[in-house]
Amino acid sequence: MLHPAFSRRQYLQMISAAPAAAASLQKPLPGDADRERRMKWWHEAKFGMFIHWGLYSLLGRHEWVMENEAIPVAEYEQLAKQFKPKPNAAREWARLARRAGQKYMVMTTKHHEGFCLFDSKLTDYCATKQGPGRDLVAEYVEAARAEGLRVGFYYSLMDWHHPDGARCATDEAARKRFVEYIHGQIRELLTNYGKIDILWYDVAWPLTAEGWESVRMNEMVFKLQPDIIVNNRNLLPGDFSTPEQRIQAEKPGRAWEACMTMNDSWGYHAADDNWKSPKTCLRNLIQCARDGGNYLLNIGPRGDGSVPEESVRILSAIGRWMERNGHTIYGAERCRVTRSNYAGFTRKGNTLYMHVYFWPGETVTLAGLECKVLSAKLLATGKPVTFQQDEFRVRFTGLPKTPPDDPITTIAIECDREPVQNMDRVRRERPRRGV
Numbered sequence: 113m114l115h116p117a118f119s120r121r122q123y124l125q126m127i128s129a130a131p132a133a134a135a136s137l138q139k140p141l142p143g144d145a146d147r148e149r150r151m152k153w154w155h156e157a158k159f160g161m162f163i164h165w166g167l168y169s170l171l172g173r174h175e176w177v178m179e180n181e182a183i184p185v186a187e188y189e190q191l192a193k194q195f196k197p198k199p200n201a202a203r204e205w206a207r208l209a210r211r212a213g214q215k216y217m218v219m220t221t222k223h224h225e226g227f228c229l230f231d232s233k234l235t236d237y238c239a240t241k242q243g244p245g246r247d248l249v250a251e252y253v254e255a256a257r258a259e260g261l262r263v264g265f266y267y268s269l270m271d272w273h274h275p276d277g278a279r280c281a282t283d284e285a286a287r288k289r290f291v292e293y294i295h296g297q298i299r300e301l302l303t304n305y306g307k308i309d310i311l312w313y314d315v316a317w318p319l320t321a322e323g324w325e326s327v328r329m330n331e332m333v334f335k336l337q338p339d340i341i342v343n344n345r346n347l348l349p350g351d352f353s354t355p356e357q358r359i360q361a362e363k364p365g366r367a368w369e370a371c372m373t374m375n376d377s378w379g380y381h382a383a384d385d386n387w388k389s390p391k392t393c394l395r396n397l398i399q400c401a402r403d404g405g406n407y408l409l410n411i412g413p414r415g416d417g418s419v420p421e422e423s424v425r426i427l428s429a430i431g432r433w434m435e436r437n438g439h440t441i442y443g444a445e446r447c448r449v450t451r452s453n454y455a456g457f458t459r460k461g462n463t464l465y466m467h468v469y470f471w472p473g474e475t476v477t478l479a480g481l482e483c484k485v486l487s488a489k490l491l492a493t494g495k496p497v498t499f500q501q502d503e504f505r506v507r508f509t510g511l512p513k514t515p516p517d518d519p520i521t522t523i524a525i526e527c528d529r530e531p532v533q534n535m536d537r538v539r540r541e542r543p544r545r546g547v
């Protein structure tokens with residue numbers, strides 16, 4: 113029986129398209145051949161800065177303000193003339209990122225609003241020809257490089273400003289023009305700024321991968337930038353997945369990056385005061401590192417380029433912790449110890465890092481380890497920690513009453529092999545009275 117949602121014609125189209133789609137999945141996609149090589153630095157880096165900056169930053173009511181307040185294009189466009197950020201604002205962001213322990217940056221070169229922060233020959237709606245009168249992407253690239261950070265470009269496929277941006281879905285001539293525009297801008301971005309490390313596509317509405325000609329798009333990208341990595345939001349798998357505002361690991365072998373905000377908005381939102389604590393951000397980073405992922409943490413600078421004080425405060429606290437503990441994050445491998453009521457975990461080789469975020473006091477306990485603990489120390493002080501281990505638990509004892517580090521205290525635990533936790537064994541085999 114036909115599914116009631118499909119007409120007979122649609123259904124026939126679907127089943128005849130299925131074998132072709134399946135066959136195309138077998139074909140290697142652009143970038144498949146040397147993914148491991150290209151991704152190496154990124155896997156080690158673990159922690160990056162996302163930057164949402166555009167005309168919406170002047171209004172301070174979230175980056176979706178144009179759409180969610182239904183602002184007419186002609187009215188919104190006026191902002192382009194008023195956009196006059198201070199020179200080299202990106203310097204401040206890059207310094208902040210480096211001090212926070214972030215190893216790469218990804219900035220919106222064009223968000224859904226359609227305004228380009230770069231110099232484009234394909235439109236006048238860009239920074240060089242409007243209020244800023246200069247190339248903000250060039251400044252950003254220079255700033256990131258000056259601080260030794262890798263450079264990423266976010267680029268929105270969806271475009272609320274371009275005349276073809278919506279009708280491309282129903283008008284083939286418009287689609288052709290629009291795809292040429294989008295491909296052309298990606299070409300500009302990847303031609304005019306030297307070596308770029310990440311291309312971060314966003315929102316593919318209203319077209320499919322076929323409509324965007326995404327295979328051709330990625331082919332061009334890798335031709336222009338053979339070392340680059342790309343995400344999955346042009347509807348191809350790309351090099352990594354992009355869980356948004358949540359941490360969700362992919363199966364081993366597939367890279368992923370959780371992107372998250374510090375409050376509830378990506379773009380500057382003056383009244384959004386729902387800030388996460390530095391501890392929450394660090395717990396998120398630890399969880400990403402534990403599960404083989406990266407953490408891309410966002411700032412939304414104001415229209416003048418300044419960073420909201422709250423974000424500076426959070427990133428500075430993160431940075432102070434990373435100075436002492438960063439080596440437990442960078443280069444961390446997937447960790448198969450996960451369960452605790454007060455700690456997160458990362459791992460490098462046979463060393464397990466227990467990151468205690470709710471300090472229980474003089475004794476810290478870890479259950480279900482399948483290996484022998486050889487030694488342990490407190491990272492904050494370098495002091496060895498005494499411990500007792502039996503079949504089911506290891507207890508770290510004689511610890512200070514109050515946490516020696518802030519906001520998370522890490523115990524480095526040397527094991528005789530890769531530490532793995534098995535809570536099932538604890539539940540089944542822990543001796544019961546009389547058994």
Ligand code: GLC
Nearest residue numbers: 164175176314315356371378
């Ligand atoms: C979403 C939103 C956008 C934000 C992005 C970040 O797709 O539309 O505003 O830039 O996610 O991941």
